[in-house]
Amino acid sequence: MRNYKIGIIKGDGIGPEIVEEAIKVLDAVASKEGFNLEYNEYLLGGAAVDVFDNPCPDETIKGSLNSDAVLFGAIGGPKWESLPKEKRPESGLLKLRKSLGLFANIRPAIIFDELVNASSLKPEVIKGVDLTVVRELTGGIYFGEPRYKDDNKAYNTMIYTRDEIARIAKIAFEEAMKRKKKVTSVDKANVLEVSELWREVVEEVAKNYPEVELEHMYVDNAAMQLVRDPKQFDVILTGNIFGDILSDEASMIVGSIGLLPSASIGGKVGLFEPIHGSAPDIAGQGIANPIATILSAAMMLDFLNETSAAERIRNAIKEVLKEGYRTKDIAAFDAKEVVTTSEMGSLIADHA
Amino acid sequence: MRNYKIGIIKGDGIGPEIVEEAIKVLDAVASKEGFNLEYNEYLLGGAAVDVFDNPCPDETIKGSLNSDAVLFGAIGGPKWESLPKEKRPESGLLKLRKSLGLFANIRPAIIFDELVNASSLKPEVIKGVDLTVVRELTGGIYFGEPRYKDDNKAYNTMIYTRDEIARIAKIAFEEAMKRKKKVTSVDKANVLEVSELWREVVEEVAKNYPEVELEHMYVDNAAMQLVRDPKQFDVILTGNIFGDILSDEASMIVGSIGLLPSASIGGKVGLFEPIHGSAPDIAGQGIANPIATILSAAMMLDFLNETSAAERIRNAIKEVLKEGYRTKDIAAFDAKEVVTTSEMGSLIADHA
Ligand SMILES: CC(C)[C@H](C(=O)O)[C@@H](O)C(=O)O
Ligand SMILES: CC(C)[C@H](C(=O)O)[C@@H](O)C(=O)O
Numbered sequence: 001m002r003n004y005k006i007g008i009i010k011g012d013g014i015g016p017e018i019v020e021e022a023i024k025v026l027d028a029v030a031s032k033e034g035f036n037l038e039y040n041e042y043l044l045g046g047a048a049v050d051v052f053d054n055p056c057p058d059e060t061i062k063g064s065l066n067s068d069a070v071l072f073g074a075i076g077g078p079k080w081e082s083l084p085k086e087k088r089p090e091s092g093l094l095k096l097r098k099s100l101g102l103f104a105n106i107r108p109a110i111i112f113d114e115l116v117n118a119s120s121l122k123p124e125v126i127k128g129v130d131l132t133v134v135r136e137l138t139g140g141i142y143f144g145e146p147r148y149k150d151d152n153k154a155y156n157t158m159i160y161t162r163d164e165i166a167r168i169a170k171i172a173f174e175e176a177m178k179r180k181k182k183v184t185s186v187d188k189a190n191v192l193e194v195s196e197l198w199r200e201v202v203e204e205v206a207k208n209y210p211e212v213e214l215e216h217m218y219v220d221n222a223a224m225q226l227v228r229d230p231k232q233f234d235v236i237l238t239g240n241i242f243g244d245i246l247s248d249e250a251s252m253i254v255g256s257i258g259l260l261p262s263a264s265i266g267g268k269v270g271l272f273e274p275i276h277g278s279a280p281d282i283a284g285q286g287i288a289n290p291i292a293t294i295l296s297a298a299m300m301l302d303f304l305n306e307t308s309a310a311e312r313i314r315n316a317i318k319e320v321l322k323e324g325y326r327t328k329d330i331a332a333f334d335a336k337e338v339v340t341t342s343e344m345g346s347l348i349a350d351h352a
Numbered sequence: 353m354r355n356y357k358i359g360i361i362k363g364d365g366i367g368p369e370i371v372e373e374a375i376k377v378l379d380a381v382a383s384k385e386g387f388n389l390e391y392n393e394y395l396l397g398g399a400a401v402d403v404f405d406n407p408c409p410d411e412t413i414k415g416s417l418n419s420d421a422v423l424f425g426a427i428g429g430p431k432w433e434s435l436p437k438e439k440r441p442e443s444g445l446l447k448l449r450k451s452l453g454l455f456a457n458i459r460p461a462i463i464f465d466e467l468v469n470a471s472s473l474k475p476e477v478i479k480g481v482d483l484t485v486v487r488e489l490t491g492g493i494y495f496g497e498p499r500y501k502d503d504n505k506a507y508n509t510m511i512y513t514r515d516e517i518a519r520i521a522k523i524a525f526e527e528a529m530k531r532k533k534k535v536t537s538v539d540k541a542n543v544l545e546v547s548e549l550w551r552e553v554v555e556e557v558a559k560n561y562p563e564v565e566l567e568h569m570y571v572d573n574a575a576m577q578l579v580r581d582p583k584q585f586d587v588i589l590t591g592n593i594f595g596d597i598l599s600d601e602a603s604m605i606v607g608s609i610g611l612l613p614s615a616s617i618g619g620k621v622g623l624f625e626p627i628h629g630s631a632p633d634i635a636g637q638g639i640a641n642p643i644a645t646i647l648s649a650a651m652m653l654d655f656l657n658e659t660s661a662a663e664r665i666r667n668a669i670k671e672v673l674k675e676g677y678r679t680k681d682i683a684a685f686d687a688k689e690v691v692t693t694s695e696m697g698s699l700i701a702d703h704a
Contacts, residue, residue, distance in 0.1 A: 085548075088542070090542045090543070094543070120473050120474055120477040120579055120580055120581070121472050121473055121474070121579070122472055122473070122474055125472040141493075141510060141543075141544065142543055144507065147544075147545050148545060149545035149546075149548055149549055151514065152513060152514045153511065153512070153513045153514065153549070154511070154512060154545045154546045154548065154549035154550075155496065155509055155510060155511035155512075155545065155546060156509075156510045156511075156544045156545055156546050157507055157508070157509055157510075158493060158507060158508045158509075158510060159505065159506070159507035159508075160505070160506060160507075161504060161505045162503065162504045162505065188593070188596075190440070190442045191442070191446070191493075191494055192493065192499075192508045193499050193500060193501035193506045193507065193508055194501075194506045194507060194508050196437075196501055196506065197501055197505070197506035198506075219596070219597055220596045220597050220599075220600040221600065223575065223597045223598070223600050223601040223604075224600045224601060224603070224604040224609065225604075226601075227472055227473070227579065227601060227604040227605055228472055228604050229472070241540070241571075242597075244540075244571070244572045245571055245572050245575045245594075245597060246575070247572075248572040248573065248575050248576045249575040249576060249578075249579060249601065251576070252575075252576040252577075252579040252580050253579055257576065
């Protein structure tokens with residue numbers, strides 16, 4: 001029997017409750033598709049600070065590297081916000097990304113027909129949107145040295161090497177080949193030297209993908225175009241900080257910020273997580289929406305080449321939504337029945 | 353008689369035609385309000401490259417510094433895109449901003465009730481939006497040293513000093529005092545040292561404005577919140593690159609990208625310009641919308657303390673729109689009559 005070692009990082013806030021539901025669904029499809037999942041849990045973020053005084057313990061890195069894939073909930077909360085920077089949950093996540101070599105963050109912005117009214121954009125603007133953001137995740141200004149702060153000045157360095165740009169560009173073009181064959185590379189080449197190199201290298205990588213149409217767009221224009229006409233995009237390729245901004249904007253545009261998954265890949269092992277945060281204000285109340293995490297689990301199965309199990313999950317979610325079941329966050333829009341976190345997980349597991 | 357020396361920079365593309373209309377309107381209100389405007393024209397961008405082989409000639413800087421205010425159209429176009437960076441129109445604009453000490457860019461995102469349907473957001477989401485972006489304009493990663501590029505790596509430096517942050521923060525709080533008394537300072541303090549200092553200094557400046565509510569928001573969240581609920585904002589205060597991105601996003605959200613003005617201030621003389629670009633594809637056809645430039649002229653009059661003349665202009669624009677006159681770009685939405693660039697200018701001048 002095919003066997004996969006899955007690292008589980010529940011994290012903080014609603015993390016534990018939503019990851020539990022994803023496991024429920026994973027178990028359901030594994031038994032139906034005849035493979036086995038072995039789970040090992042690791043700590044990250046606030047949960048890790050509480051136990052190890054370290055938001056990203058070595059054990060978590062080692063354990064993750066020993067897994068076939070890692071499923072992750074969310075981190076952070078007011079409890080850890082006033083700690084010094086290196087102890088804060090976010091630092092733990094950044095360290096994990098870097099240690100696992102997760103240089104590519106992939107965020108599909110999917111429209112759920114049932115929830116098309118949840119967007120603040122007009123239905124006709126967003127109906128049919130199908131775009132994905134490919135964000136560089138272990139370089140750029142997030143990790144650039146030197147970085148410095150005293151009372152009178154502070155600086156950070158935005159830096160990219162040719163190799164870093166080439167490998168993320170390659171991921172974006174591969175993604176486009178599986179989709180609508182268009183890449184929009186986003187930069188600020190009219191101002192930044194980094195972006196000039198970015199553009200050059202992306203052009204070169206594009207030569208290996210003659211079927212894919214490449215366009216370049218300035219980041220300010222991209223932020224506008226996402227609002228004006230999101231349908232024009234297929235794959236958006238960009239650096240770490242621009243990707244941070246644009247992928248959040250894109251998810252709000254499709255109106256399903258609570259429903260979107262992401263994959264961070266590139267190293268030996270991939271990390272799969274919902275794009276939403278740890279929502280400490282609603283933790284433990286059984287009202288969190290587990291769908292983004294369950295969809296992240298589906299992306300994980302895709303990457304493990306268990307694509308038919310992944311499809312099962314996606315179809316199950318569509319059916320459950322079609323039948324009118326909603327968690328509280330998406331209940332305003334034509335709910336037949338409002339269900340709890342755990343009920344939603346069970347419904348999807350049953351339909352899978 | 354009150355006399356003002358106005359620098360005129362028409363620029364490229366539709367720049368000349370729209371600035372002409374703004375001058376028409378300025379002349380109309382000047383004679384009604386009893387002051388005099390003396391115009392001197394300077395070259396910038398592609399127009400300056402063509403004549404002086406320099407996108408920002410010394411004469412333009414000197415002439416601007418000798419003016420009471422500068423009215424500017426737009427620059428750029430395909431003709432100059434393949435020139436080396438220092439000869440490109442954008443470099444000219446950046447040099448002018450720096451030379452004039454224009455450290456504050458103010459961009460109100462106004463909703464025109466007549467055009468509420470022009471936004472891709474739902475009318476109920478944007479009706480009543482009234483926000484302004486205060487963007488730092490002569491620091492940050494745009495101007496930070498060292499900056500470097502070779503074939504294998506490239507970097508830029510995002511840097512801010514305490515003084516640079518304090519002076520732009522002060523502008524934002526002053527702006528808020530004239531408005532709804534709320535400042536949202538946008539940064540990425542969970543990752544960047546620069547943003548940590550930014551937050552500290554903004555907190556300090558806030559102490560002098562006890563009536564103003566201050567909140568901090570991460571830039572990724574701000575990009576989402578602008579789409580989700582733009583009404584929550586009053587003044588958005590942010591650095592150069594984040595401001596570049598968010599102000600363009602905000603203008604698209606209110607649906608009137610072709611209608612919005614901006615002011616760049618802080619030095620001896622202010623620069624007033626529409627936020628849209630030079631639109632080379634429609635230059636010379638008489639279809640460009642001059643309203644953003646005319647509103648920029650109104651902002652200019654405000655800064656010269658000719659507020660009643662400025663109000664005249666704004667009211668005239670509202671009336672002309674109410675009467676159903678539209679340039680082609682905004683004609684899709686209930687136009688009574690589609691008019692040319694020059695007809696629109698004349699209509700506004702007549703109503704002012
Ligand atoms: C928590 C934060 C450091 C992180 C980032 O900026 O990368 C988050 O916003 C994300 O996008 O995953
Ligand atoms: C043309 C470009 C250099 C400029 C900028 O990025 O500042 C423009 O986008 C703007 O916002 O005025």
